[in-house]
Amino acid sequence: xxxxxxxDQLVESLRCLPGVGPKSALRMAYHLxxxxxxxxxxxxxxxxxxxxxxxxxxxxxNLSEQSICSLCSSDNRDTSLLCVVEMPTxxxxxEQTHSFQGLYFVLMGRLSPLDGIGPKEIHLExxxxxxxxxxxxxxxxxxxxxxxxxxxxxxxxxxxxxxGLRVSRIARGLPMGGExxxxxxxxxxxxxxxxxxL
Amino acid sequence: MATLSHxxxxxxxxxFVLHTYPFKETSLVVELFSREHGRIAMVAKGARRPRSAMRxxxxxxxxxxxAWSGKLELKTLHSLEWGxxxxxxxxxxxxxxxxxxxxxxxxxxxxxxxxxxxxxxxxTLKTLSASFQHAPTLRRFELRLLQExxxxxxLVHDEQEDDIHPEKTYSYFxxxxxxxxxxxxxxxxxxxxxxxxxxxxxxxxxSDPLTQLQSKQLMRMLLAYYLGDKPLHxxxxxxxxxxx
Ligand SMILES: [Zn+2]
Numbered sequence: 001x002x003x004x005x006x007x008d009q010l011v012e013s014l015r016c017l018p019g020v021g022p023k024s025a026l027r028m029a030y031h032l033x034x035x036x037x038x039x040x041x042x043x044x045x046x047x048x049x050x051x052x053x054x055x056x057x058x059x060x061x062n063l064s065e066q067s068i069c070s071l072c073s074s075d076n077r078d079t080s081l082l083c084v085v086e087m088p089t090x091x092x093x094x095e096q097t098h099s100f101q102g103l104y105f106v107l108m109g110r111l112s113p114l115d116g117i118g119p120k121e122i123h124l125e126x127x128x129x130x131x132x133x134x135x136x137x138x139x140x141x142x143x144x145x146x147x148x149x150x151x152x153x154x155x156x157x158x159x160x161x162x163x164g165l166r167v168s169r170i171a172r173g174l175p176m177g178g179e180x181x182x183x184x185x186x187x188x189x190x191x192x193x194x195x196x197x198l
Numbered sequence: 199m200a201t202l203s204h205x206x207x208x209x210x211x212x213x214f215v216l217h218t219y220p221f222k223e224t225s226l227v228v229e230l231f232s233r234e235h236g237r238i239a240m241v242a243k244g245a246r247r248p249r250s251a252m253r254x255x256x257x258x259x260x261x262x263x264x265a266w267s268g269k270l271e272l273k274t275l276h277s278l279e280w281g282x283x284x285x286x287x288x289x290x291x292x293x294x295x296x297x298x299x300x301x302x303x304x305x306x307x308x309x310x311x312x313x314x315x316x317x318x319x320x321x322t323l324k325t326l327s328a329s330f331q332h333a334p335t336l337r338r339f340e341l342r343l344l345q346e347x348x349x350x351x352x353l354v355h356d357e358q359e360d361d362i363h364p365e366k367t368y369s370y371f372x373x374x375x376x377x378x379x380x381x382x383x384x385x386x387x388x389x390x391x392x393x394x395x396x397x398x399x400x401x402x403x404x405s406d407p408l409t410q411l412q413s414k415q416l417m418r419m420l421l422a423y424y425l426g427d428k429p430l431h432x433x434x435x436x437x438x439x440x441x442x
Pocket of ligand 1: 057058059060061062064068069070071072073
C-alpha cells in the first residue's frame with residue numbers, strides 16, 4: 001500500500017528532529033493527523049511563528065526575539081566579564097547558580113574535529129568581535145570538560161590571548177560535598193594534577 | 199541452534215575510545231580500539247542520558263577497561279572503567295590525538311587485532327601528553343601505522359635494492375619506494391628527498407630540521423595515497439583555524 005504523498009512528506013520532515021527515525025516519525029505523523037489535529041495545527045503555527053521571530057542575539061549569539069536579548073541589554077550585569085558556553089542550556093545552568101554577574105557568549109556547539117565541526121560552525125568570528133568591544137576585560141571559558149570542550153577552550157584561548165584579552169577556564173575537581181572515597185579516579189587524578197597552593 | 203556460547207561476552211578488555219556518535223534517542227555508537235580485537239563498534243545504551251554512569255567514561259585518549267557482548271558487527275557495551283594511568287592531553291597535543299584517532303578510524307579495518315600498534319598508540323598518547331615537540335611523535339606513529347597495516351615503506355634500500363646514499367636525491371613513490379633521479383619515475387610526482395632523510399627515519403632520528411620537513415612531506419604523500427580522495431577532517435580544521 002502506498003501512503004498519500006503529503007503523509008510521506010510529513011514523515012520525512014519529522015525525521016529532521018534529533019533521534020527520530022522512520023518508525024517514530026510515522027508514529028508521530030499518525031498521532032498528529034488522527035488523534036490530535038488541533039495540536040498539529042498549533043505545532044505548525046508555532047514553528048512558523050518561531051522561525052519568523054526568533055533568531056540569534058547580535059551580542060551573545062543565544063536565541064532571542066530581539067536583535068539584542070534581554071540578558072545582554074540588562075543594566076545589572078558586569079559588562080567586563082564574558083563567559084563562553086557551548087549551549088543555551090549551559091547558560092541556564094550558570095544563571096541558576098546566581099554566582100555570575102557578567103555576560104555570556106553561546107557557541108551553539110563545540111569544535112568536533114572528527115565530525116568536521118570547525119570554527120565557522122561555532123561562530124568564532126562573532127565571538128572575537130564580541131570580546132574585542134573594548135569593555136570586556138576577562139573571558140571565562142565554560143565549555144565542557146570533554147575532549148571536544150577542551151579543544152574548543154584551547155583554541156579560543158589562543159585566538160583571544162593573541163588579541164590581548166585575559167582568558168580564564170572554569171575550574172574542575174571534586175564535586176561539592178565530594179568524598180575522596182566515592183569520587184571516580186579520573187576526577188581524582190585531575191584534581192591532583194591541577195591542585196592549587198594555599 | 200543458538201546456545202550461550204554464541205553470546206560472545208568479552209570482559210576485562212584494554213580499550214581506547216576513538217570516537218562516539220549519537221544513536222537513537224539516548225544511546226551512542228562507540229568506536230573502540232581494543233588491544234585484543236582491534237577496531238570494534240558497539241552501542242552504549244542510554245549513554246546520552248544525563249545520569250548515565252558510562253557518560254563521563256566515554257572519553258578519548260584514556261586507557262579504559264571494557265566489557266561487551268555480541269558477535270555481530272555492532273556489539274553491546276556493558277561497562278567501562280578507568281584503566282591504568284590517566285593521560286592529560288592538552289592544547290596542541292589534544293588536536294594531535296584527534297588526528298591519530300582519525301587515522302585509525304580511516305585506515306584500521308574492523309575486527310583486525312593489532313596488539314603492537316595498540317601498545318604503540320598508548321605510548322604515543324603518553325609522549326604527546328608529556329612533551330611540547332609533537333612533530334617527531336606524529337611521524338613515528340604515521341610510519342608505524344603504515345608498517346603495522348602491512349604497507350611497505352622501504353627506508354634502507356632504493357627500488358633497485360641498492361643501499362640508500364645519504365647525499366643522493368631521490369623521488370619517493372607509494373608502493374615503490376625511493377627512485378634515483380635518473381630512473382623512469384623521476385618525472386612523475388613523487389616526493390623529492392635526500393637519502394639522509396630516509397636513513398634518519400630508519401634510525402628514528404628526527405633531530406635534523408631537513409629530516410623533519412622531508413619526512414613530513416613523505417608521510418603526507420603516503421597517507422594521502424592510502425586514505426584516498428576524502429581529506430582528513432582534523433587537517434582541514436587546523437587550516438580553518440589558521441585563518442583567524
Ligand atoms: Zn544576548
